[in-house]
Amino acid sequence: MKAIAVLVLCATLFCQGYSNSSDSCQGRCGYGTDSNFSCQCNPACERYNDCCSDYIEICKGAGEAVTDAEIKALSEKLYALDSNKASASELIIDIQTLVSNSETSSQIDRSPKPLFRYVDENTLFSKPTYAALLSVLDNYNRMTGVAEDFSSQQLAEQEKFVRETMSNTDLGREFFAFLYTKGIYKSEEEFTEDLKMMWFGLYSRNKQLDSSGFEHIFAGEIKGGKVSGFHNWIRFYLTEKSGKLNYYSHSFNGPWTTYPDVLGMQFMWDGYYKQVGSSVIGSSPEFDFAIYSLCYITRPGKQCHLSVGGKALIIQTYTWDNSFYGDGKKFIGSAFPSTP
Secondary structure, three states: OHHHHHHHHHHHHHHHHHHHHHOOOOOOOOOOOOOOOOOEOOOOHHHHOOEOOOHHHHHHHHHHOOOHHHHHHHHHHHHHHOOOOOOOOOEEEOOOOEOOHHHOOOOOOOOOOOOEEEEOHHHHOOOHHHHHHHHHHOOOOOEOOOOOOOOHHHHHHHHHHHHHHHHOOHHHHHHHHHHHHOOOOOOHHHHHHHHHHHHHOOEOOOOOOOEOHHHHHHHOEEEOOEEEOOOEHHHHHHHHHOOOEEEEEEEEEOOOOOOOEEEEEEEEEOOEEEEEEEEEEOOOHHHHHHHHHHHHHHOOOOEEEEEEOOEEEEEEEEEEEEEEEOOOEEEEEEEEEEOO
């Protein structure tokens, strides 16, 4: 009887140990719902209240496991690898009038000249990542409430933009390598597929599938009679060049003396006003895409503190909490740069 009792006890302990391992998120973060386990380890579990007890510690902390120091170190690496950024001979701006924060809502044009005095389009726009960005920028209707409907060609352009910026540049490969070593992504395919959904997946700002993180941040939107988003310098330049954007003033200018720089601008976009539209000026499309993605992945809905050329850069991100993709992942709602 004693021997049988010991065997039963051992079997019970073995089963409990096996059960405990299946109730853990160790090695399971981000995977889809699996009925073979009694609890889940993907973002959807928070909605369905079936997360494992260590989900927050192990999985939700995946991005937060990246320290501020690591983010700053990586952003310096990405800055050093940004071989496609504009040089002083390729880009000249005229920032003109500086206004105080209390004056940004005045809608007074205090700068009679365009912001962009010169852009070497032949050099910059012929680069693959710039060309890929240009092909995507014109695919959107800026008005919220108007559904976006992408053709097969436009979907291919989105995919090409992700591929050119992330897979075909040293900067993008360095970014993925960092996320891979931190266990946030298990393959390059998972990384690029998530970026496509995170940035280009459609959600509703006004009763239609009318918006995405990319449209909001890179292309800009009109919502409630005002400009919303619009944080890309190339988009700004092209719209100003076409005569549809009038630069009014700036309310802050970053400490950089070379590109990229950061500028907080006031402007009128074809009849709609932007009180403060900040942009990283002179950076390559891959740099913008990488640092916004870095901050959203590691600091969603928070301030993200970067270091660029030895100087501080802050990016504030916001999640879109009204709809989800995949296993409960959140789309990018907004992100914009500023300086301390």
